[in-house]
Amino acid sequence: MIACILIPGFELRAALRRRPRLALEPAALAPLPGTLPLIGPVTATAENVGVRPGMRLGEALATCPSLVLVEQDPAEAEQAWEEIVRRLEDDGFAVEPVEPGCLYFETRGVERLYGGVERCLKRALAAVGSAWDPRAGVAERRFAALAAASVARPGQLCVVSDERTRQFLAPLPLSLLPLAEERKEELEELGVRRLGELAELPGAAVAERLGPDGTRAWSQARGEEGGRVRARRPPAELSERLEFPEAVGSELTLRRALGVLLDRVLARPDRGGRAIRKVAVSARLVGGGSWRRTLTLREPMGEARRIRVALGPKLAELPAPATALAVELVELSESTGRQLELLQPEGAELHERLKEGLRQVRSSTGGGGVFSIVEVAPWSRIPEQRALLVPRDE
Amino acid sequence: MKPAERGRVETGGGEFGPAAAVGRGAPRRVNEPQPALVEPRFDGSPAQVNRQVVAIVREEWRVVDRWWTEEPVSRRYFDIVLESGQQVVVFNDEDQRLWFSQRGV
Numbered sequence: 001m002i003a004c005i006l007i008p009g010f011e012l013r014a015a016l017r018r019r020p021r022l023a024l025e026p027a028a029l030a031p032l033p034g035t036l037p038l039i040g041p042v043t044a045t046a047e048n049v050g051v052r053p054g055m056r057l058g059e060a061l062a063t064c065p066s067l068v069l070v071e072q073d074p075a076e077a078e079q080a081w082e083e084i085v086r087r088l089e090d091d092g093f094a095v096e097p098v099e100p101g102c103l104y105f106e107t108r109g110v111e112r113l114y115g116g117v118e119r120c121l122k123r124a125l126a127a128v129g130s131a132w133d134p135r136a137g138v139a140e141r142r143f144a145a146l147a148a149a150s151v152a153r154p155g156q157l158c159v160v161s162d163e164r165t166r167q168f169l170a171p172l173p174l175s176l177l178p179l180a181e182e183r184k185e186e187l188e189e190l191g192v193r194r195l196g197e198l199a200e201l202p203g204a205a206v207a208e209r210l211g212p213d214g215t216r217a218w219s220q221a222r223g224e225e226g227g228r229v230r231a232r233r234p235p236a237e238l239s240e241r242l243e244f245p246e247a248v249g250s251e252l253t254l255r256r257a258l259g260v261l262l263d264r265v266l267a268r269p270d271r272g273g274r275a276i277r278k279v280a281v282s283a284r285l286v287g288g289g290s291w292r293r294t295l296t297l298r299e300p301m302g303e304a305r306r307i308r309v310a311l312g313p314k315l316a317e318l319p320a321p322a323t324a325l326a327v328e329l330v331e332l333s334e335s336t337g338r339q340l341e342l343l344q345p346e347g348a349e350l351h352e353r354l355k356e357g358l359r360q361v362r363s364s365t366g367g368g369g370v371f372s373i374v375e376v377a378p379w380s381r382i383p384e385q386r387a388l389l390v391p392r393d394e
Numbered sequence: 395m396k397p398a399e400r401g402r403v404e405t406g407g408g409e410f411g412p413a414a415a416v417g418r419g420a421p422r423r424v425n426e427p428q429p430a431l432v433e434p435r436f437d438g439s440p441a442q443v444n445r446q447v448v449a450i451v452r453e454e455w456r457v458v459d460r461w462w463t464e465e466p467v468s469r470r471y472f473d474i475v476l477e478s479g480q481q482v483v484v485f486n487d488e489d490q491r492l493w494f495s496q497r498g499v
Contacts, residue, residue: 373424381457382467383499387424 001107002229003121004137004145005088005128006152009041009053010101013132014077015070016043018288022068026051028060030069033319040072075282075290075326086234087127094231104142104229121157130155139165142227143220147176147195165223170196177217183210195221239328240265247286249321255312261327262304262311271332275300278331281311283322291318298356300333427494430484434493439472443484443495446476457485471499 007013012029016022026049029040037057049064061067081100088095088103092110097103105124107117114120121136128134136157137148144165148158151172160168172195174184187210192198198206199221206218219225240261248254258281265271277300282292293314301307311327358370371389380386433442440448453473460467469485476482483499486492 374421381459383425383496384423384427386498389422389424391421 001117001138001140002104002142002145003107003117003124004102004104004142004149005124006135006137006146006149007084007101007128007132008135008150010081010132011072011074011077012041012043012070014080014100015073017076017080018073019070022070025068026064026066027068027070028053030071031057032072039069071287071289073288073290075284075292078282078292082235084128084132085232087129088124089234091123091127093124093127094229096229096231102146104145105231106229107138117159118157121159125155125157141165141220141223141225142229143176143225144169144223147172150176162223166196166199169221169223170194170199174198177220179210179213179217183213183217186210199223235330238265238268238271238332239326240268241324241326243324244322247321247323248325249318251315254315254318254322254325255308257325258311258315258327259304259308261325262308265327265329266302266304266307271302271329273302274332274334275302276307276329276331277333278329279307279311280328280330281314282326282328283318284324285318285320286323287320289320291320291322293317294330296331425496425498427485427496430493430495432484432486432493434486438470438486440474440484440493443474443476443482446478446480448474449477450475452481473499 009029012027013023015029016027023043024045026043026046028042028046028051031037031039039051039053039055039057039060041053042051042060046064046067051060051064051067055063057069077100081097085095085097085103088105092113093105094109095103095105107120110120111117114123117138121138125134125136133154135149135152135154137145137150137152137160138157139145139148139160140162144160147169148160152158174187174193174195176195177184177198179187187193187198192201198218201218203215203218207215210217216225242257242261244257248257266276276297278294278296280292280294282290284290295311295314297307297310361370371391373387374390375387376385378386431442431444432440435441439451439454442448451472451474453471455471457467457469457471466489468488470488471483471485473483474481482495483497484493484495487494
């Protein structure tokens with residue numbers, strides 16, 4: 001069977017870990033700067049006074065003037081989520097994390113280890129920790145497991161047998177479906193408010209009206225959707241952190257700190273000479289909150305200089321001075337070596353890099369964005385007649 | 395072709411300005427003269443460039459070229475430093491009586 005563990009409002013819970021007192025007050029996750037002014041998850045106290053997740057900020061503050069806006073802490077959330085996933089992996093669950101606060105795993109491999117599905121799920125809930133109020137759902141299908149987890153009480157599990165799946169799903173709201181909001185609104189305007197009502201509709205009509213997404217949602221509502229659990233490969237635990245004596249906002253200093261961190265993390269013996277596929281840089285910000293950027297490298301590499309060049313520009317995106325900077329090697333390649341030519345022609349590497357750089361510029365700006373300067377009359381006394389800008393498409 | 399005509403036809407917004415997108419795919423000249431707003435002194439040297447006061451005229455020279463063609467060039471160049479510290483090169487097209495700024499001189 002497939003199990004789903006759900007932690008509603010995970011980002012808010014993670015952000016409140018450092019300020020647990022706020023969990024009992026009306027609080028909501030503040031929107032990120034530059035995004036739509038919609039609040040994120042809210043505490044139970046806020047919900048009791050009428051504040052709903054996804055509400056406009058102005059409306060939420062008008063509804064509850066004492067509402068506390070909690071700054072998002074993506075690095076803290078990611079770290080907390082990683083700790084949860086690793087605890088589950090340590091207990092033998094091969095998990096597929098979907099997003100912070102939601103994961104799946106197959107119970108088949110561990111049922112006998114723990115003596116049944118229910119015991120297995122209890123063990124998983126205990127591994128997550130009661131402080132997170134996790135809920136578990138088990139069913140033969142992924143969507144049914146998610147639906148079961150979403151109706152379960154905190155710390156409880158809900159098991160749905162295959163033959164009762166459709167009956168179980170029928171009274172549940174459409175909001176559970178992974179459909180775009182407009183599609184859900186469209187269905188509500190048509191009078192379809194429950195999964196059972198959607199499941200009753202003819203499949204061809206749904207496909208015609210809502211397209212492939214609608215067809216998938218229709219199959220899910222009927223409890224017929226397939227989909228296996230693809231367990232992740234546990235990531236490498238290689239990271240280095242640098243605490244600054246005082247907040248640093250200068251990009252030059254941050255770049256130097258990044259260079260030091262990269263040298264340190266690449267020198268770790270547990271890397272075993274493997275090249276890096278994915279790397280993350282994170283920072284703790286001066287006013288609280290955190291910042292994190294992940295970069296998948298074009299090709300696995302182990303040279304600090306090249307990784308620094310790729311990662312350095314991300315530091316310019318830091319929204320505030322940082323009190324700590326960390327580098328994490330998120331994904332390493334399997335192989336330890338890289339086949340090179342015995343004798344490389346002079347300038348070949350530089351030429352390849354230039355070609356690749358130009359290719360990237362072209363792909364981001366479209367055709368006609370790269371030019372070569374061609375000298376046509378360098379001796380001319382008229383400056384504009386000395387050289388031409390010629391489009392370079394190769 | 396006179397600088398003003400070239401400015402209209404080929405660049406308008408500078409090498410990487412809005413007009414650059416229009417002319418994509420065709421070769422363009424580097425360092426095309428750009429029209430400049432210049433307030434001259436009585437001796438013809440610039441007193442203000444683009445509403446900024448000129449601090450020093452570092453150098454002055456003339457370019458007289460292509461007099462044998464139908465598009466002769468006769469320019470009086472000034473290498474100047476503005477009060478803001480910016481260094482600019484401007485010239486007066488003596489045929490058209492118009493001022494231009496130019497880079498790469």
